[in-house]
Amino acid sequence: MFDNLQKRLDSVFKKLKGYGRLTEENIQEGLREVRLALLEADVNYKVVKDFIAKVKERALGQEVMESLTPGQQVVKIVHQELIELLGGKTSSLSLAGKSPAVIMLVGLQGSGKTTTSAKLARFLKKKGRRPYLVPADVQRPAAIKQLQVLSKQVGVECYPSDPKEPPVEIARKAVLKAPLMNLDTVIIDTAGRLHIDEALMGELKAMKEKVAPQEILLVADAMTGQDAVNMAKAFDDALGITGVILTKLEGDARGGAALSILAVTGKPIKFVGIGEKLDELEAFHPDRVANRILGMGDVLSFIEKAQETIDREKALKLQEKIKKDAFTLEDFRDQLRQIRRLGSLEQILSMIPGFNKLKKMKGLVPDEKELIHIEAIINSMTPEERADYKIINASRRRRIAKGSGTTVQDVNKLLKNYAEMHKMIKKFKKGKFRGFPQGLFG
Template identity: 65%
Template sequence: MIFEGLAEKLQNTFDKLKGKGKLSEDDVKSALREVKLALLEADVNFKVVKNFIKRLEERAVGEEVLESLTPAQQVIKIVNEELTDLMGGTQSKLTLGSRTPAVVMLVGLQGAGKTTTVGKLAKHLHGQGRSPQLVAADVYRPAAIKQLQVLGERLEQPVFSMGDKQDPVDIAKAAVSNAESEGRDVTLIDTAGRLHIDEELMDELKGIKKAVKPQEILLVVDAMTGQDAVNVAEKFDEALGIDGVILTKLDGDARGGAALSISSVTGKPIKFVGTGEKLDNLEEFHPDRMASRILGMGDVLSLIEKAEESIDAQKAKELEEKLRKEEFTLEDFQEQMGQIRSMGPLDQIMEMLPGMGNLKQLKGMDMNEGHLDQIEAIINSMTIEERRDPQIINGSRRRRIAEGSGTKVQDVNRLLKQFKQTKKMMKQLGDMQKKGMGGALKDRLPFF
């Protein structure tokens, strides 16, 4: 899970503050020391941490906080605001301008995921009504051109290539001309990378920049490299002048140091984050939403956006009626699980729900995809009557279901327990909505 270690430590620290009620200056300073250690363990740049804690202390030990009725909540509010500022403050969108085609260069080191990110960005832009052209300007890495062509076929978007014998600058210029003649309004240039930054690489990138004058130069960096990603960003910006950053493999970075450091160190915004291997696993980066996730406050807006893309609204309304009448069955559970899975990895979805970022409320529930496949096999091995009324599933039925699904009786027992937990969780979400916490969700996600 993204920021898993940091999120858990920060949430534990603030739980201690909440338990104290009235806070002293020493209480706040002790909590900030824990915050500092948590950030350093998350591989956040030392200077960034030092300045961050200094700002927190200036704000959090003031009379306004210590004399307030809910000082712990005030401290959390301040940390949330400062985390948001640390990651750039506000969302920074692509600036494509009015020129057609708009030209976007993707640059970075080898292995950061540039070529795949070109495909993801093409899918994202196409979903916004754009007509992108992908450009294979990496003539050095074996199979780079073929990889981009395969992505283009999957996306049904054109890929411009002149083979691996041409100069990348000439390829970029020809690609822009081709996009003009073909009526494509965005040109995404996949440039070559190296194992490390060198003069030859930068000269080539500068040549492409001079030839096609891109509206955006986006640096693609691997979030899992931590502070190395920050150093790479600094060097690319100094040599080339980047407009923003795309952090890849954020789903595999439990620490999150790069995401928390890179904007502060370089002054350049994170524009997108890669959260998985699929072509739709690219998210616009919202500093405020990410700060809320880290602090266990959820990210309801992103959840709504994902749901709007993936959830069948009519089926959601039907499910809401069933929940109201307490007719929610294992058939509904299976269908709902399929719709939620279409929104992305379940652990990432759950961390968008307020108070559930560390999954503590789902003790015993396995969040990996293999386990969800197992659940589906078990439900498919039940009769229609069993799916609609799980209470009739006695010992002999459980043994038959286990045998039919290639699982164990314990697995069937676990599923039935999880089904009860899910019903309980959905009731809690419904209660949140009644209290005014889920109004926006209610309008968009009626199944809650």
């Protein structure tokens, strides 16, 4: 989402780092570029004005002007101020106190409330809670059925809502039923409208009064930019929201909503939706997002995602196989499957520091289809061939290419890369590792 902003800021900082000594004039010039980059990213103009004023005050102070690396110091200041702008620290859900804890999800129609309800239930289940999904949207056809289907997919209970019943009554009954089923967190998917109106707000206020939720989370579409910020303010004025979930961050939104919401509403972003799959909801970490914006990667999110997705038992077995030099093409295929479960290659690699710069310099764009081709090639091999790639002669290569719908050249490339990987593993074991081979993607 922040690609364009990152490119602009990277260009500004490269210029600032090029100066041996910073003057007030070139700091001013650099900050003008930063201001334009933020405005182009659809950040609220008042937020931009305050942000630039804070950075300028610090950049013109002694910590930069007397520094041996003034350009780096400016980047450090912008990084610190970005973290503050995004909330300073991670805001977790406040679910302590009465049981069951009640979470109301509110927002306009089309923002992704129903899917986000299921994603949130899955997220909380992973944290050890026992969620209860409540479909309280009786306006949209099939909304109740949709949440019932999603609840089965994430493995949580769903209240059997009656579309003829008022939403407030549905919510009240569900909250009373949850403790009887030993469930400790009620997530209410409320109705939305195409725009904010009195009927919608009246219904939500009545529901709030009846179920006394610990959290009222606004689900807002990041693609709507400043409209998402304005909507957050309107919902907060009417209901007193406790936080925001931004959806569709994987799209080409310019990022202005994420950078403006807290400053305008005073309410933190608590979660972000990074894709359509039910596991693609993340806690919002201001420092990690600031790192991504400035091209510093996000290794912590990458590690957390890997820990959640990768089978620990399989990983330990693989470790033993590598130690014994018994890493086969079958193991290689299993590893590719685990990697694909992490998300798109570009999304994974963008978390690694420096990848975006490498992508820009060398035009390195990972091809998802290549992983599919590799798996098809390995699937077309016999168990003996997967166990010992050296027996794969020319006629076998032709058969494998035909069976996988690829070319002999594709098969040759895979086997060559696999052989290089074998050599690399041996060097690594002997402590002679000096770097990666060219790799799978050329």
